[in-house]
Amino acid sequence: MKSICFYFQVHQPFRLKTYRFFDIGTNHFYFDDYRNRYIMRRIADKCYLPMNNLLLDLIKEFGTAFKVSFSLSGTVIDQFENFAPDVLDSYIKLAETGCVEFLAETYSHSLSSLKSEEEFNRQVEAQTKKVKHYFKKAPTTFRNTELIYSDEIGAMVAKMGFKTMLTEGAKHVLGWKSPNYMYCNAINPKLNVLLKNFRLSDDIAFRFSQQSWNGWPLTTEKFVDWIQATHWTQETINLFMDYETFGEHQWKETGIFEFMRALPNQVFTRSNFGFYTPSELSEKIQPKAAVYVPHPISWADEERDLTAWLGNDLQDDAFNKLYDLEFKVKNTDDEQIQLDWKYLQTSDHFYYMCTKWFSDGDVHKYFNPFNSPYEAYINYMNILSDFIIRLNDMHPVNRVELAEKPEPSEKPVAKKSVKSVPSSKKAPVKKAKAVKTEKAKPVKKEKVKTAKTSKGSLKDVMKMNKTGLQKLLKDIDVKTVYFALADADSKVKKSIITHLGKLQLKEYNKLLSENIPYTDGDIVKARKILQARIDNLIS
Amino acid sequence: MKVLMFGWEFPPHITGGLGTACFGLTKGLLKNGVEVLFVVPRSYGDEDQQAIRLINASDVSIDFTNKAYQEYWKQLTYIEVGSNLIPYVGEEEFEKMTSENLLDKTEEHSGVFSKQYVFSGKYGKNLMEEVTRYALVASTIAGSQQFDVIHAHDWLTYPAGMTAKKVSGKPLVVHMHATEFDRSGENINQNVYDIERKGMEAADAVITVSNYTRDIVIDRYGINPAKVFTVHNAVEHSSSDADMVIKRNVKEKVVTFLGRVTFQKGPDYFVEAAKRVIEKDKNVRFVMAGSGDMLHRMILRVAQLGISTHFHFTGFLQGEEVDKMFLLSDVYVMPSVSEPFGISPLEAMRSNVPVVISKQSGVSEVLKYALKIDFWDIDAMADAIYGLLHYDALSVMFRKHGKAEVENLKWDSASSKIKDVYYKVVH
Numbered sequence: 001m002k003s004i005c006f007y008f009q010v011h012q013p014f015r016l017k018t019y020r021f022f023d024i025g026t027n028h029f030y031f032d033d034y035r036n037r038y039i040m041r042r043i044a045d046k047c048y049l050p051m052n053n054l055l056l057d058l059i060k061e062f063g064t065a066f067k068v069s070f071s072l073s074g075t076v077i078d079q080f081e082n083f084a085p086d087v088l089d090s091y092i093k094l095a096e097t098g099c100v101e102f103l104a105e106t107y108s109h110s111l112s113s114l115k116s117e118e119e120f121n122r123q124v125e126a127q128t129k130k131v132k133h134y135f136k137k138a139p140t141t142f143r144n145t146e147l148i149y150s151d152e153i154g155a156m157v158a159k160m161g162f163k164t165m166l167t168e169g170a171k172h173v174l175g176w177k178s179p180n181y182m183y184c185n186a187i188n189p190k191l192n193v194l195l196k197n198f199r200l201s202d203d204i205a206f207r208f209s210q211q212s213w214n215g216w217p218l219t220t221e222k223f224v225d226w227i228q229a230t231h232w233t234q235e236t237i238n239l240f241m242d243y244e245t246f247g248e249h250q251w252k253e254t255g256i257f258e259f260m261r262a263l264p265n266q267v268f269t270r271s272n273f274g275f276y277t278p279s280e281l282s283e284k285i286q287p288k289a290a291v292y293v294p295h296p297i298s299w300a301d302e303e304r305d306l307t308a309w310l311g312n313d314l315q316d317d318a319f320n321k322l323y324d325l326e327f328k329v330k331n332t333d334d335e336q337i338q339l340d341w342k343y344l345q346t347s348d349h350f351y352y353m354c355t356k357w358f359s360d361g362d363v364h365k366y367f368n369p370f371n372s373p374y375e376a377y378i379n380y381m382n383i384l385s386d387f388i389i390r391l392n393d394m395h396p397v398n399r400v401e402l403a404e405k406p407e408p409s410e411k412p413v414a415k416k417s418v419k420s421v422p423s424s425k426k427a428p429v430k431k432a433k434a435v436k437t438e439k440a441k442p443v444k445k446e447k448v449k450t451a452k453t454s455k456g457s458l459k460d461v462m463k464m465n466k467t468g469l470q471k472l473l474k475d476i477d478v479k480t481v482y483f484a485l486a487d488a489d490s491k492v493k494k495s496i497i498t499h500l501g502k503l504q505l506k507e508y509n510k511l512l513s514e515n516i517p518y519t520d521g522d523i524v525k526a527r528k529i530l531q532a533r534i535d536n537l538i539s
Numbered sequence: 540m541k542v543l544m545f546g547w548e549f550p551p552h553i554t555g556g557l558g559t560a561c562f563g564l565t566k567g568l569l570k571n572g573v574e575v576l577f578v579v580p581r582s583y584g585d586e587d588q589q590a591i592r593l594i595n596a597s598d599v600s601i602d603f604t605n606k607a608y609q610e611y612w613k614q615l616t617y618i619e620v621g622s623n624l625i626p627y628v629g630e631e632e633f634e635k636m637t638s639e640n641l642l643d644k645t646e647e648h649s650g651v652f653s654k655q656y657v658f659s660g661k662y663g664k665n666l667m668e669e670v671t672r673y674a675l676v677a678s679t680i681a682g683s684q685q686f687d688v689i690h691a692h693d694w695l696t697y698p699a700g701m702t703a704k705k706v707s708g709k710p711l712v713v714h715m716h717a718t719e720f721d722r723s724g725e726n727i728n729q730n731v732y733d734i735e736r737k738g739m740e741a742a743d744a745v746i747t748v749s750n751y752t753r754d755i756v757i758d759r760y761g762i763n764p765a766k767v768f769t770v771h772n773a774v775e776h777s778s779s780d781a782d783m784v785i786k787r788n789v790k791e792k793v794v795t796f797l798g799r800v801t802f803q804k805g806p807d808y809f810v811e812a813a814k815r816v817i818e819k820d821k822n823v824r825f826v827m828a829g830s831g832d833m834l835h836r837m838i839l840r841v842a843q844l845g846i847s848t849h850f851h852f853t854g855f856l857q858g859e860e861v862d863k864m865f866l867l868s869d870v871y872v873m874p875s876v877s878e879p880f881g882i883s884p885l886e887a888m889r890s891n892v893p894v895v896i897s898k899q900s901g902v903s904e905v906l907k908y909a910l911k912i913d914f915w916d917i918d919a920m921a922d923a924i925y926g927l928l929h930y931d932a933l934s935v936m937f938r939k940h941g942k943a944e945v946e947n948l949k950w951d952s953a954s955s956k957i958k959d960v961y962y963k964v965v966h
Contacts, residue, residue, distance in 0.1 A: 020918050020921070020922045021816075021819055021921070021922055021925040021926070021929075022815060022818065022819050022921070024819070312936065313932040313933075313935050313936040313939070314932050314933060314936060316932070317930070317931070317932030318932070355907075355936075371911070372910070372911065374910050374923075374926070374933060375910075377926070377930065377932070377933060378922060378923065378925075378926030378930060378933070379922075381926065381929070381930040382922070382925075382926070385929075
């Protein structure tokens with residue numbers, strides 16, 4: 001039997017409240033509880049509860065023949081806990097049927113996969129823990145924020161032990177290929193990749209109630225015939241969509257619930273398709289080929305790229321300033337800091353800063369609590385400014401900034417030794433406030449040491465004068481500089497960047513803006529080259 | 540297509556934005572192939588006449604023996620007007636004008652069969668009287684010239700436009716650059732309001748400089764929406780945009796208000812916002828450039844708030860001083876309570892200064908690269924200023940795109956829309 005694979009994204013951000021600059025340093029609460037509760041309650045009543053009940057009924061009716069999958073962000077689960085425990089209960093009921101697969105993602109629906117592997121891992125770990133806690137099963141399939149995917153991200157996901165990952169069947173990636181097969185990751189073929197059939201998915205998610213669409217009104221007969229009409233060799237139709245499609249984006253009055261209620265029966269009677277979850281598919285079918293995605297894609301907008309979240313000056317600035325804090329945050333064992341750090345990473349905050357929709361802002365305004373991207377940016381930066389003050393209060397500047405950024409690849413080791421070695425930078429140690437200060441020093445020393453031995457610190461450039469630096473950088477390959485500085489100490493970064501030639505700087509900025517991916521290997525190699533040049537000059 | 544246009548001022552003799560706007564749109568019309576007969580009271584002789592044929596209203600003879608004229612003479616009545624009505628003028632300007640009017644009082648040269656009127660050409664104490672005389676002259680011009688449509692700018696010329704329409708039977712278009720509510724808030728001058736309303740009612744089409752003004756015209760004057768068209772103003776692209784280099788004497792960031800210090804420009808909100816910013820950040824200086832009837836109150840308020848070491852008043856600025864002020868500024872704020880259009884933020888943006896503008900302005904309808912706030916929302920205004928000063932990505936973005944955005948607001952395209960309105964009323 002061929003497969004229909006339903007996957008629903010369930011996410012709500014912790015929206016920020018109006019936070020003025022004069023609140024900086026005085027008010028440390030950032031979230032609009034009232035609005036968040038209001039929206040959660042509204043969507044719970046219009047979508048989550050009725051739709052969960054509908055799915056539960058269908059599962060009761062068809063037994064194991066009807067299956068769906070969900071990805072719940074950690075933030076939405078937090079909101080269920082706080083504002084809508086009834087929704088959480090109904091998800092638990094769905095989980096108990098065994099016909100629903102829950103996927104892994106980042107805790108705060110963040111863009112961390114584009115910036116920091118370590119933070120990415122941390123967030124995925126936190127979310128899977130939460131999913132396992134409630135639904136009693138550890139996820140084996142991964143779904144990144146807004147289906148963001150690239151070869152590199154897939155490789156990271158494979159490294160974490162996931163078997164399957166979902167993403168968009170973007171036209172510019174697939175070309176003539178069909179999304180209706182299983183693919184695998186280009187770097188690590190062990191990872192299966194399922195691609196969204198965006199035409200059929202969007203027929204439900206976006207066009208269902210669009211009267212100007214020639215497919216309107218969409219009946220289950222019509223839809224199943226379209227599915228049945230796909231080429232006979234094709235194996236799976238992946239219907240991925242926002243769960244809020246049901247009852248929120250498409251109102252109850254459009255007949256969306258009736259459509260879903262009638263769909264399984266139509267599928268069973270009119271076609272040779274059945275319903276499968278992603279993890280079942282990865283057992284059932286074999287990947288046909290590798291899918292090559294050198295630049296990240298997503299399921300957003302016509303472009304299917306990252307420009308809804310990153311790319312304009314505001315977004316990039318906010319994003320970079322946020323992740324500049326990563327190291328400091330990790331050395332803080334304050335629970336509130338850890339939580340705020342997570343929530344501030346939520347991709348929605350950057351989405352609100354998008355300037356793409358000046359002309360046709362309607363759809364996006366609906367989701368956007370701010371009147372303009374500028375207000376979203378200023379508000380976010382005000383909050384970030386306060387967050388930085390809190391961080392600095394906990395970490396006198398010299399204590400933190402002296403240390404090198406830790407080596408991401410050593411992370412698994414550190415993780416395993418959490419219990420025995422108190423110096424682990426991982427996992428904020430709760431209830432350890434009293435011993436915090438004693439602990440801090442050994443942590444620092446060790447980190448400096450490991451960092452030096454692992455990647456090379458390039459600290460020597462700090463000793464060099466202007467002409468020395470200029471000599472060092474003359475005719476150097478800018479890509480080497482880019483890799484070498486990838487996660488270097490900010491002072492080292494500054495002294496090198498400020499001495500780059502005009503053209504070099506331009507190229508460097510270009511690399512930066514393109515967000516060219518790199519591995520630890522690249523960094524080590526580049527630093528070796530640079531260090532060799534430094535040694536040459538110094539001696 | 541030939542248009543008979545009634546204005547009140549024309550460069551270089553301008554007291555407000557009206558003259559500049561008239562000049563820009565006239566040039567645009569000529570480029571669009573429209574002929575313009577522009578009537579202004581009193582020609583100084585040094586107006587830029589490259590583009591248009593200027594008819595000096597003062598040089599038009601009015602023949603008493605002409606029956607048509609006598610008929611209009613009967614229909615016109617003088618309205619005495621309170622001296623508080625002096626639109627568009629700053630304090631100094633007001634003094635200059637009133638003294639000028641004393642010396643240079645509107646005169647009547649009597650001849651045997653004709654009278655020639657001399658107009659002061661500026662808004663003054665005898666404003667209503669002059670408005671009415673202007674209408675008289677209009678009837679003569681309308682009777683002797685050939686044209687297809689009449690276009691009258693702001694209420695001062697509406698009686699002239701109406702008279703011309705009656706004499707010639709040609710359609711009338713009136714242009715609302717500002718309403719009485721923009722000038723006076725809720726304390727409107729009833730005489731002016733009546734002239735505005737009558738003018739718009741008599742007109743075949745009304746052009747407003749923004750949707751904001753269009754709404755006022757419809758809601759407050761009860762004008763039929765079907766004949767009200769918005770044509771946003773544009774900016775004149777002066778060729779003397781050479782990069783002026785200026786040395787900054789202060790190391791602090793500078794936030795500027797530039798305009799008449801009067802109720803409708805919202806200077807008081809600017810002062811209150813300044814207080815909030817200075818409390819948090821001492822590295823900012825605020826400048827209020829301009830003059831007006833609220834200036835003394837503002838100085839007093841700044842003293843009261845104890846921010847006078849960071850808040851400066853320059854008085855009235857002109858020409859190059861304005862350019863210099865922009866060059867010294869890091870943020871430009873236009874907190875207008877009611878602004879039909881508002882050209883000054885465009886000038887700031889052209890000088891690469893990021894702007895904060897009130898939503899109660901027409902210009903906010905055409906700008907993307909600007910922060911827009913409600914004039915009364917002091918917290919939001921302060922936050923916008925603070926954001927522009929502290930979070931560089933924002934000012935970088937505004938500088939990158941703002942200038943191009945302004946340069947895309949061309950009189951040519953605005954005038955082509957005006958031409959469309961002409962065709963609507965002619966056919």
